[in-house]
Amino acid sequence: MAQLDPRRQPVRLTPMVFVSAAALTVGTLLWRVFQPMPSTLPVMDPSAVLALETRALAEAAARPGFAQPTNIQIMIRAGETLSQALTRSGVSSKEAQEAVGLLSQAFDVVNVTKGMSVQAAIARPEEGRKPAQLLGLTVRTGPAKQLTLTTSHDGTMRLRALEESVRDERRVAIGTIDGSLITSATALGATPNVTGQVLKLFAHKIDFERDIKAGDTFKLVFDRKVTESGRVVESGNLLYAEINAKGGVTRFYSYKRKGDKDAQFFDEAGKNIKGFLLATPVAAARTSSGFGMRRHPIQGFMKMHTGIDFAAGTGTPIYAAGDGVVADAKWWGGYGRWVRIAHNKDWATGYAHMSQIRVRPGQQVRQGDLIGYVGSTGNSTGPHLHFEVWYKNHPMNPKDAKVPQGTILAGNDLVVFNARKHEIDSMIAMADQKRTQDNAASQTLAMKASPYQYEDTGAANKLVAKTERKNIPLRPALSSTRGSN
Numbered sequence: 214m215a216q217l218d219p220r221r222q223p224v225r226l227t228p229m230v231f232v233s234a235a236a237l238t239v240g241t242l243l244w245r246v247f248q249p250m251p252s253t254l255p256v257m258d259p260s261a262v263l264a265l266e267t268r269a270l271a272e273a274a275a276r277p278g279f280a281q282p283t284n285i286q287i288m289i290r291a292g293e294t295l296s297q298a299l300t301r302s303g304v305s306s307k308e309a310q311e312a313v314g315l316l317s318q319a320f321d322v323v324n325v326t327k328g329m330s331v332q333a334a335i336a337r338p339e340e341g342r343k344p345a346q347l348l349g350l351t352v353r354t355g356p357a358k359q360l361t362l363t364t365s366h367d368g369t370m371r372l373r374a375l376e377e378s379v380r381d382e383r384r385v386a387i388g389t390i391d392g393s394l395i396t397s398a399t400a401l402g403a404t405p406n407v408t409g410q411v412l413k414l415f416a417h418k419i420d421f422e423r424d425i426k427a428g429d430t431f432k433l434v435f436d437r438k439v440t441e442s443g444r445v446v447e448s449g450n451l452l453y454a455e456i457n458a459k460g461g462v463t464r465f466y467s468y469k470r471k472g473d474k475d476a477q478f479f480d481e482a483g484k485n486i487k488g489f490l491l492a493t494p495v496a497a498a499r500t501s502s503g504f505g506m507r508r509h510p511i512q513g514f515m516k517m518h519t520g521i522d523f524a525a526g527t528g529t530p531i532y533a534a535g536d537g538v539v540a541d542a543k544w545w546g547g548y549g550r551w552v553r554i555a556h557n558k559d560w561a562t563g564y565a566h567m568s569q570i571r572v573r574p575g576q577q578v579r580q581g582d583l584i585g586y587v588g589s590t591g592n593s594t595g596p597h598l599h600f601e602v603w604y605k606n607h608p609m610n611p612k613d614a615k616v617p618q619g620t621i622l623a624g625n626d627l628v629v630f631n632a633r634k635h636e637i638d639s640m641i642a643m644a645d646q647k648r649t650q651d652n653a654a655s656q657t658l659a660m661k662a663s664p665y666q667y668e669d670t671g672a673a674n675k676l677v678a679k680t681e682r683k684n685i686p687l688r689p690a691l692s693s694t695r696g697s698n
Contacts, residue, residue, distance in 0.1 A: 282336040282348050289329040295322050302335055303345035312347055312362055315372050320354045356446035377440040383452075385644040386433045390425060394456070398433060404448035407435045409496075411454050413532065413581045414465055414478055416491040419458060423500065429458040434637055450476070453637045466637060468630045470622070483622035483630050490562065491534040491580065492611065495587060495598045498523035504610040519608035520563070520601035527568050527596040529587040533578040534562045534600075542570050548599070549591025552584055565599035566590050 287298050295316070299309035313322050334349035350362040357377040364370050386401040395408045403411075411433065412421065419425065436449030455464045465486055469476035480486050502522035508515055537556035545551035548565035552572060555561045568588025572578060589596045602611040622630050 278339055278343075279336040279346060280339050282334045284332060284334050287331045287333055289325050289327055289331070291327045293325075293327075295325050295331070298331065299333070299347065299350075302333060302347075303337060304335065304347045305344035308344070308347050311370060312350055315362060315370050316350075316352060316360060319360050319372065319374060320352070357440045357444075377444075379438050379440055379446060381436065381449075382439045383434065383436055383640070385640055386431075386435075387641075387644060387648055388431060390429045390431060391427055394421065394425060394431060398431065401433075402437075402445075403433060403435065404437060404445060406448035407433065407437075407451050410451040412496045413491075414451070414454055414486075415456060415463070416493045416496075416532075418463055418486075418492070419456065420493060420500070421496075424459050425456075426458070429456065431456050432641055434640060453641070454478075466630070466634050468622075468626075468633060470626050479622060479630060481634070483627050485620045485622075487580065489535055489556070489560070490602065490611075491532065493523065494532045494534045494562075494564070494600060495523050495525055495529055496532075498525035498529065498587075498598065500524075501597055504608075504612070520565075520599050521611050523587075523598045523600060524595070525587045525597065527586070527588055529596075529598075530583055531564055531567065531585045531587060531598055533580055533582045533584050534602075535560075535580045537561075537578060539572045539574050539576045539578060539584075542572050542574050542576075544590075547592035549593060550585070550588065551591075554578060554584075559605050561603040563599075563601035563603070565601075566593045566597060568596075 285302060287302050289295065289298050293301075294313075296306070296309045296313045299312060300306050316322050330353070332351040333347060335345045336348055337345040346364070348364050351359055352362075353359045357379050359375045360372060361375060362370055362372050384402055386398060386403055388397050388401050390397045394411065398408050398411065399405075415421070432453070432455040433451065434453035435451045437445055438447035438449065439445055450467065452467045453465065455462060464481055465478040466481075467476045468479055478486050500521060501524035502518060504518060504521055506515055506517055533554055535554070535556045537554040539552065540555045540561065541551060541553035543551060545565075548563075550565075550567040550570050552564045552567065552570055553561060554563075564584065566588055567585040567590065570585045572582075572584045578584065587596050587598050600611060602609045
């Protein structure tokens with residue numbers, strides 16, 4: 214990569230050789246300054262970049278009159294240039310402009326956006342009000358790319374690029390729910406995209422507020438793209454999800470039928486588990502009022518409650534409970550901002566008290582599409598979603614409505630699905646076996662380190678001295694290389 218040294222001064226030569234030397238010098242400088250940037254930035258190992266930054270800090274530490282350098286994060290503010298942001302950190306405007314000029318060879322320094330983050334190594338003067346010195350700068354220019362600028366002891370700035378290789382990874386995550394499914398799955402490497410797919414997938418089978426309890430288990434298989442340093446740069450699709458709750462296990466497999474635009478989920482028998490309607494069209498909500506007669510919280514007398522209320526914070530996304538056409542999207546009296554979706558000639562759903570509506574009448578929607586956000590408009594005592602299900606213009610209890618079921622795979626589709634199912638099952642079995650072996654090894658080490666002894670009675674291990682054994686924590690999610698689809 215071309216390197217620009219803005220502080221380099223022309224060499225003074227004797228008059229006898231001035232003309233020839235000057236021509237050579239100018240030609241060299243022009244080549245160095247105007248040399249086009251290569252289309253592919255040179256690749257550096259992450260350890261090489263770390264070594265560069267460490268060396269820069271070491272050289273900076275040796276400079277007299279300056280304190281030890283510190284790493285700081287600089288966030289670009291609204292309407293602020295990169296040069297202004299660097300100056301705000303304490304370095305001189307001249308040094309900031311030199312750094313930005315060098316960076317401009319490799320990426321667009323003009324159209325920086327608010328919130329962009331820059332990591333900088335700054336050495337501040339020990340005395341006086343002199344400007345700080347910029348010793349290092351790291352700018353991320355892509356999911357797996359970054360530029361690193363370093364300043365040597367003589368003030369020369371150099372720019373290098375790091376482009377990490379990205380690999381496809383198929384990940385198996387096996388864990389126990391502690392707190393919530395989202396936090397537990399995230400701790401094992403699941404991305405927000407993956408956990409969002411899981412919540413939508415189980416929404417018509419499980420009430421995440423009432424049915425999920427601490428100690429319930431889950432298993433997930435999903436794809437993602439990861440850099441060589443282990444950072445996730447792109448979340449992929451969910452391939453398998455299993456939740457052991459309510460005394461039973463529910464398993465879903467992803468499969469794309471020939472001719473379908475998107476993959477769908479099927480149970481172990483090849484039945485499309487996409488329910489006609491979601492039981493909970495808003496994520497992470499609790500049921501605050503059920504279907505039936507109740508004392509109205511505002512009007513004060515007994516009245517039929519023709520839906521279910523889900524309490525959630527204002528702005529929580531609301532999703533279409535099923536495929537259909539938006540029949541109403543309007544303000545409707547005590548219902549506030551209201552949306553009604555006609556799913557077919559018999560079935561319809563309604564959504565009330567929304568803070569915002571994101572659909573329009575006549576719009577086609579699919580199950581899980583965003584239609585608005587939770588609010589407290591109309592006759593409401595707090596932010597919540599009032600959800601209704603109608604069959605032939607009569608309100609039904611959403612929890613008990615006997616809605617149509619999904620299709621079942623047959624023929625070649627069933628053959629291909631079973632082959633894919635076998636592949637997923639084998640991956641999970643291998644990961645489960647390794648996890649069991651690791652836990653057994655951890656327990657063995659813990660027993661050897663303990664002053665208490667165990668005896669093997671044949672049927673089970675017997676604790677000779679009474680003591681409290683802590684639960685062995687689950688091992689982080691296991692990974693395997695992407696297999697063929």
